[in-house]
Amino acid sequence: MAEALEKKLELRVIAPTMATGKSPYKFKKTVDMVIMRCTTGDMGILPGRVPCSMVLDTGILRIFDEDSDVKERHMAIMGGVAHVSDNVVTILSDAAQKPSDIDVEKVTAELKEFRRLFDETPDLNQKQIYRKDIQRCQVQLDVAATTNK
């Protein structure tokens, strides 16, 4: 167990990108710990974790690395799946954004618009869709507010 704790995790984030000719790895690094938002709640992964698969919700992926200049990084993850096996955490996400990828002005305007639509629509199913959009925008703004740009 002690040996496992001394080790580090390899984090790989794969997300679709329209940039051609580039690797689909959005992020690939050796880290100490990751905390991700799953559909069942937040889950922290440390080295030595038993193999597991989980479904991700829209939320912030928190990446901790003591050896790096930036001790804690944040990424916006818009759903997907994660798998942990042999100290490798692989995240397959529909969209993953670093703080530098987020256009704060655009997202703020979108958030305002979605809130207005949410308040105006009487349809409950439509409200559910707008709620998800609002959640996505809020996660993006939270990530953009972090300093690890």
Add this chain to the structure above:
Amino acid sequence: MPSMKAIKRRRLTVKNISQITKAMNLVATSKLQRARANKSAIGKPVQATFDIVYNTVSDASAQEQPFVKPREEIKTTAYVLITSNRGLCGGYNSNVCKALAKHAKQNEKNAVIVPVGTKGRDFFKRRGGNLVETAPPSETPNLAEAKVVADNIVKMYENGEVDEVYLVYTQFFTVLSLEPIVRKVLPISPDYLRRVVGADLKEGEEWEDLGFFAKPDPKPASSVNQDVEFDSGIAEVLRNVIPWYLSMYVYAAMASSALCEQAARMTSMDSATKNAGDIIEKLTLMFNRQRQSIITQEITEIVSGANALQ
């Protein structure tokens, strides 16, 4: 025998065409390098995704899940056909289309074709195939486009519109050896996937090379057949993993096909340039013969005219 003027004009035309084919050959050579780099760059992510899918579907509880359990009655088969948007690449497009047509004929099921690339779409449109309209892909494959195709297939499979899905693409072996391949992607066979990811290979069993990634190292016993925890239940995980599996499969097939397209274009343009050279040589010979015969005829006329005056 055509006139000298006509031969000269034809020779000039062939020369111009050979210049174009030569330029296209050079462009294809450069694009081939890029396509090769692109294909090798996605190898690891594809392998990582396949490993995850294998770890999920190999679980005993996954065998009864919809994407793993084969349907009792197969009525309709979907074929995802990957071709190029452009021609002038020899038999590349027609070979892969013919491979699909042959498989569909042998399969004897209703075939629905999901074309990725306009050439394949046009081929089956002319033959009256049952096509699903899709947007033509961009020149260089990307995961976002592959995901759109994959999500569409998953929806069709879940709705029961199709009962099995095949992927038809061209596998790259060498520049001169390109092979059209028809592979079943849904429902997933855990045993086949085990051979693809090279896990727990039994004696006499060989690693299944899809041409997407290099042969994986033999996996340690601890990493195979290990119990995986499913945080939100196997059905939910599988429902989210399958679109990813298909996206990466389609993406890798698109990258492989893009590489084959450039290889096919390079070889066909190379042979076109060589053929143009041969034609120019023949036309030059014909032109010289024609010129010589006119000169000979003129000399004969002058000599016979001089003889007549004496």
